[in-house]
Amino acid sequence: xxxxxxSELNSTRKGVKxxxxxxxxxxxxxxxxxxxxxxxxxxxxxxxxLVAEWxxxxxxxxxxxxWHCRWGEIDIIALGRDEQSAKNRGLPNxxxxxxxxxxxxxRRRGNWDAGGMLAVTTTKxxxxxxxxxIFLSTHPDLANNSCRFDVALxxxxxxxxxxxxxxxxxxxxxSQSAVAENYRLTLQEYICSAFSN
Numbered sequence: 001x002x003x004x005x006x007s008e009l010n011s012t013r014k015g016v017k018x019x020x021x022x023x024x025x026x027x028x029x030x031x032x033x034x035x036x037x038x039x040x041x042x043x044x045x046x047x048x049x050l051v052a053e054w055x056x057x058x059x060x061x062x063x064x065x066x067w068h069c070r071w072g073e074i075d076i077i078a079l080g081r082d083e084q085s086a087k088n089r090g091l092p093n094x095x096x097x098x099x100x101x102x103x104x105x106x107r108r109r110g111n112w113d114a115g116g117m118l119a120v121t122t123t124k125x126x127x128x129x130x131x132x133x134i135f136l137s138t139h140p141d142l143a144n145n146s147c148r149f150d151v152a153l154x155x156x157x158x159x160x161x162x163x164x165x166x167x168x169x170x171x172x173x174x175s176q177s178a179v180a181e182n183y184r185l186t187l188q189e190y191i192c193s194a195f196s197n
Contacts, residue, residue, distance in 0.1 A: 038181055047106025047154035048075050050178050050185045055080070060100065063142075069134045072127040076102035077135065082146065082192075099145045101132045103194075106154040106185070115153045115188055125149070125195045151194040152187060159184040 038046075052062050060080035067074045082098035103124075105116020113119045128149060136143045159179050176187035 043156050044106050046180050048104045051104050051152040052076055054176055071130040074101050074131050075104040097145045099147045100150050102150045104152045106156050108156050120151055148193045149195050151191045153189045155186045155188045157184050
């Protein structure tokens with residue numbers, strides 16, 4: 001990480017929760033005196049909120065957000081129908097429930113890691129795998145679902161001060177973007193089954 005990103009990660013994370021409308025839902029962020037003072041964790045949470053909203057628009061149920069254990073944290077755990085996986089198994093008219101463990105990477109312009117994709121290293125993948133195994137052991141009712149690891153790449157850019165904060169609901173046909181504080185967040189890429197063990 002660059003020195004600027006490190007200092008943002010080490011900045012204080014205190015603040016009052018505040019909500020920003022996005023479609024029919026609210027994005028929650030930490031309150032600050034200056035909108036530019038959002039730290040990396042706050043920006044990451046905004047990115048996760050955008051992806052969670054997008055997944056819900058695609059018909060997925062968000063089961064958990066920022067689920068953590070001693071091995072690490074999973075940003076989003078969602079349950080839905082994986083039509084592509086069913087087709088691959090020769091079941092064109094049948095979709096089985098799938099549990100998606102989603103890693104969200106929110107990056108500003110000029111990042112060093114290809115929009116966050118390079119940050120999902122084999123070490124990070126192993127931690128996510130171990131965390132998912134612990135999640136499944138604590139939720140045996142979900143253990144029989146097929147599982148996959150997805151990666152969502154979100155771009156965060158400063159928005160113009162006159163940009164309206166309320167956008168239409170996110171859909172697959174829309175730009176998959178939202179405005180919160182003075183930032184525009186855009187879902188750049190959603191990679192299904194990005195890695196496996």
